[in-house]
Amino acid sequence: MPGYNTHRRFNYAVLLIVAALFYFRGIRIFDLVQFLILGAGFYAGTEFITPDLDVKSRAIKRWGVFKILWYPYLILFEHGKSSHNIIYGAFVRLLYIIAIILGLYYLLFSALPSDFMIIPLGYVITFITGIILANGLHVVLDMLF
Numbered sequence: 001m002p003g004y005n006t007h008r009r010f011n012y013a014v015l016l017i018v019a020a021l022f023y024f025r026g027i028r029i030f031d032l033v034q035f036l037i038l039g040a041g042f043y044a045g046t047e048f049i050t051p052d053l054d055v056k057s058r059a060i061k062r063w064g065v066f067k068i069l070w071y072p073y074l075i076l077f078e079h080g081k082s083s084h085n086i087i088y089g090a091f092v093r094l095l096y097i098i099a100i101i102l103g104l105y106y107l108l109f110s111a112l113p114s115d116f117m118i119i120p121l122g123y124v125i126t127f128i129t130g131i132i133l134a135n136g137l138h139v140v141l142d143m144l145f
């Protein structure tokens with residue numbers, strides 16, 4: 001399977017090529033803000049919320065002290081199996097980390113945040129789309145090599 005840096009290079013190369021194709025063909029799906037949000041999600045999906053969180057990898061080390069949050073995930077998911085599912089792998093990771101963040105928030109404040117949807121839903125969906133696209137490219141590259 002390709003290493004962490006190979007996945008990073010592949011993801012960013014594909015993003016740049018696709019963005020350049022869309023730009024030079026005059027295809028405008030996103031405005032600049034949406035593209036930047038998509039890029040931020042793509043960055044998060046390439047660097048931090050990757051399918052390789054199911055194995056002791058550089059992706060886990062990138063979380064620094066917070067890598068401990070991914071240890072249960074590491075135990076729950078066998079490497080290269082459902083975590084690497086192109087359809088629901090990214091959703092499971094997102095649900096996992098959101099549940100942990102909300103759980104920690106609840107432990108600290110004895111309540112759940114009341115206004116955590118202050119960010120427009122369209123931007124949240126665009127950000128998550130970036131993560132899903134990055135994770136999808138990761139899985140595709142794993143299938144190729």
Ligand SMILES: [Zn+2]
Pocket residue numbers: 001051052084138142
């Ligand atoms: Zn992988």
